[in-house]
Amino acid sequence: MPGLAGRPGSWGGLLLRVGQTFFAAACIGVMGSSLGFSSYTAFCYLVASMGLQMLWSFGLACLDAYAIKVKKDLTHPIMLSLFVVGDWVTAILSFAASSSAGGVVILFQKDVLFCRRYPQLPCGKYELATAFAFLSWALSATSALIAFWLLAAF
Amino acid sequence: MPGLAGRPGSWGGLLLRVGQTFFAAACIGVMGSSLGFSSYTAFCYLVASMGLQMLWSFGLACLDAYAIKVKKDLTHPIMLSLFVVGDWVTAILSFAASSSAGGVVILFQKDVLFCRRYPQLPCGKYELATAFAFLSWALSATSALIAFWLLAAF
Numbered sequence: 001m002p003g004l005a006g007r008p009g010s011w012g013g014l015l016l017r018v019g020q021t022f023f024a025a026a027c028i029g030v031m032g033s034s035l036g037f038s039s040y041t042a043f044c045y046l047v048a049s050m051g052l053q054m055l056w057s058f059g060l061a062c063l064d065a066y067a068i069k070v071k072k073d074l075t076h077p078i079m080l081s082l083f084v085v086g087d088w089v090t091a092i093l094s095f096a097a098s099s100s101a102g103g104v105v106i107l108f109q110k111d112v113l114f115c116r117r118y119p120q121l122p123c124g125k126y127e128l129a130t131a132f133a134f135l136s137w138a139l140s141a142t143s144a145l146i147a148f149w150l151l152a153a154f
Numbered sequence: 155m156p157g158l159a160g161r162p163g164s165w166g167g168l169l170l171r172v173g174q175t176f177f178a179a180a181c182i183g184v185m186g187s188s189l190g191f192s193s194y195t196a197f198c199y200l201v202a203s204m205g206l207q208m209l210w211s212f213g214l215a216c217l218d219a220y221a222i223k224v225k226k227d228l229t230h231p232i233m234l235s236l237f238v239v240g241d242w243v244t245a246i247l248s249f250a251a252s253s254s255a256g257g258v259v260i261l262f263q264k265d266v267l268f269c270r271r272y273p274q275l276p277c278g279k280y281e282l283a284t285a286f287a288f289l290s291w292a293l294s295a296t297s298a299l300i301a302f303w304l305l306a307a308f
Contacts (some may be wrong), residue, residue: 040265042257092249099250100257103196107258111194151305 006146008083009067009074011017016143017061023053023136024094027129036124042100043126049097051137056090056117062141081153087144094140098133105130160235160300163221163228170297171215177290178248179210181283182193188279189242196254197280200287203251207290210244214297234305241298248294259284 006012027050037043060083067074074080105126108114115123160166181204191197214237223227228237257282262268269277 041260095246095249096253096256099253100260102250103254103257104261106254107193107261148302149306152303 004087004146004150005141007075007150008079008139008147009072011066011068013143013146014061014064016139017057019072019139020057020136020143021054021061023132023139024050024057026030027136028054030125030132031129034129035120036122037126038041040104042097042104043129046097046101046129050133050136053090053094053140056081056086057136057140060086070136075150077151077154080147080154083147084144084151087140087147091137093145094137096132098137101126101130107153156245158300159302160296161304162233162301163218163226165222167297167300168215168218168222169212169220170293173293174198174211174290174297175208175215177286177293178204178211181286181290182208182223184268184279184286185283188276188283189274190276191280194258196258200251200255200283203247203269204287204290207244207248209292210240211290212295214240226284229304231305231308234301237301238298241294241301243292245291245298248287252284252291255280255284255287 006016012013028047031037031043031047031050037047063074066072074083105123108121108126117122160170182201184190184199185201185204191201217228220226228234259277262275262277262280269275
């Protein structure tokens with residue numbers, strides 16, 4: 001299936017990588033600028049996981065751009081295995097981080113009412129950062145599925 | 155790849171389904187017997203998601219047992235597509251639920267120190283239920299990967 005949209009080394013693949021990098025960077029920016037996030041393990045883990053996602057996606061975006069420029073095919077089984085392992089690890093870490101941050105944000109807002117009791121807590125920013133992390137994860141999962149599908153179809 | 159261990163309709167597949175059902179039931183049992191879990195959205199979501207996981211896995215365990223008994227092959231593309239969709243949906247829901255419950259448990263224990271401040275909170279049970287949910291998810295993800303791999307290899 002060499003014509004699959006979003007495969008490594010295509011414009012679709014590059015677009016997915018750029019999106020992942022952008023949303024991961026946006027998550028880190030918003031979370032990093034919000035007061036007191038480092039007191040909460042889930043938010044620290046979110047920043048760490050999005051940092052890894054950003055590095056990985058940026059590296060692969062550069063590789064995709066290079067492959068498009070020199071018209072190189074990146075869908076070898078060995079390259080695909082590498083992408084599959086990296087993508088799955090980052091996607092699983094990102095999803096775990098986004099879900100646990102989401103769980104904590106909902107706890108703060110609905111269950112223990114920290115957002116109402118402590119108005120200095122930037123709950124809106126926590127929410128926004130979690131939403132960006134979910135978007136980055138969704139794109140990363142798409143890349144991971146495409147790479148896995150291509151590898152299995154070889 | 156009809157000889158892949160853990161494929162639908164084999165002893166390995168049946169074992170995976172029984173494991174998923176068992177750990178999901180254990181999670182519901184432990185969480186349901188712990189005081190005040192319903193005050194926390196993440197724990198309610200965990201119980202709901204494990205309920206779905208248990209129903210799905212139990213149904214497929216019965217199907218696997220039937221297929222083994224009558225020596226029926228369940229690896230048709232149409233059946234596999236159904237397994238892939240169901241497995242991925244339940245695995246993603248289970249992972250999101252376990253991660254958000256894990257995030258809340260760590261928050262209670264390390265960040266806001268609720269477990270130390272409110273000794274009536276059954277933190278040990280919350281932890282155990284989350285661990286069972288992670289085990290159920292790990293087996294469910296294995297089934298989902300095997301079904302996806304078989305479908306892609308058709």
